[in-house]
Amino acid sequence: MKKQIISFHIISIFPESMRPYADSSILKRAQEKKLIHINFINPRDFTDDAHNSVDDSPYGGGPGMVMKVEPIYKAVQKIGSRIKDQGLKKRIILFSTRGKLFTQKEAKRLVKYDHLILICGRYEGVDERVAKYIADEEISIGDYVLSGGELPAMVVVEAVSRHIPGVLGKYESLEDVKGSYPVYTRPEVFQPNKRKSWKAPKILLSGDHKKIEGWRKTHND
Numbered sequence: 001m002k003k004q005i006i007s008f009h010i011i012s013i014f015p016e017s018m019r020p021y022a023d024s025s026i027l028k029r030a031q032e033k034k035l036i037h038i039n040f041i042n043p044r045d046f047t048d049d050a051h052n053s054v055d056d057s058p059y060g061g062g063p064g065m066v067m068k069v070e071p072i073y074k075a076v077q078k079i080g081s082r083i084k085d086q087g088l089k090k091r092i093i094l095f096s097t098r099g100k101l102f103t104q105k106e107a108k109r110l111v112k113y114d115h116l117i118l119i120c121g122r123y124e125g126v127d128e129r130v131a132k133y134i135a136d137e138e139i140s141i142g143d144y145v146l147s148g149g150e151l152p153a154m155v156v157v158e159a160v161s162r163h164i165p166g167v168l169g170k171y172e173s174l175e176d177v178k179g180s181y182p183v184y185t186r187p188e189v190f191q192p193n194k195r196k197s198w199k200a201p202k203i204l205l206s207g208d209h210k211k212i213e214g215w216r217k218t219h220n221d
């Protein structure tokens with residue numbers, strides 16, 4: 001069986017905000033094992049004016065600035081030109097508050113691609129022509145407004161990577177269901193002070209696997 005590898009290409013004007021996270025823990029290991037590649041592309045490198053401007057004021061007025069279409073277009077072109085095997089599956093995603101809600105099901109759907117190009121917006125958002133002509137889809141990670149697409153990018157990279165065989169070690173398990181069951185570890189009784197005593201459920205210490213399984217099922221929300 002062919003080893004599954006996903007290349008994430010993250011288009012952002014703040015790559016430094018994501019590098020420490022991408023280079024820690026599970027994502028770090030996944031990169032070392034060459035199960036994923038995380039590649040940052042800065043639209044600022046694709047500007048041709050003296051100020052390297054990636055944003056401009058909105059047509060029609062209103063507050064804030066809007067990310068320009070051209071540097072993003074050029075960044076996407078550059079990524080495309082680097083992908084040698086054109087038979088590989090790629091998907092271009094724009095992070096947007098108006099996008100489709102990202103769920104575990106969506107993460108599983110995206111694991112099927114070889115290249116995921118993630119476009120991070122900033123300021124008041126991104127010129128709508130990016131959504132209309134460049135991106136294949138728009139994703140929102142939740143019903144709240146963040147300052148940029150960088151946290152959403154890390155959320156998607158991690159949630160998708162967890163579905164690649166070999167990314168999770170034996171100490172982390174793929175929890176498919178939201179909520180899962182409550183877990184406890186030593187000590188059996190924790191006493192934050194003399195009056196309080198916080199206990200782990202006895203049944204989990206019983207060694208009776210059938211009962212434990214039953215308890216976990218009933219405590220799964």
Ligand code: SAH
Binds near residue numbers: 098122123125
């Ligand atoms: N004015 C916009 C907010 C822009 S926030 C509005 O009210 O909808 C700037 C950028 O952050 C967005 O372009 C998007 O790329 C990103 N962003 C903010 N919140 C997000 C969320 N919940 N999910 C995905 N991306 C988000």
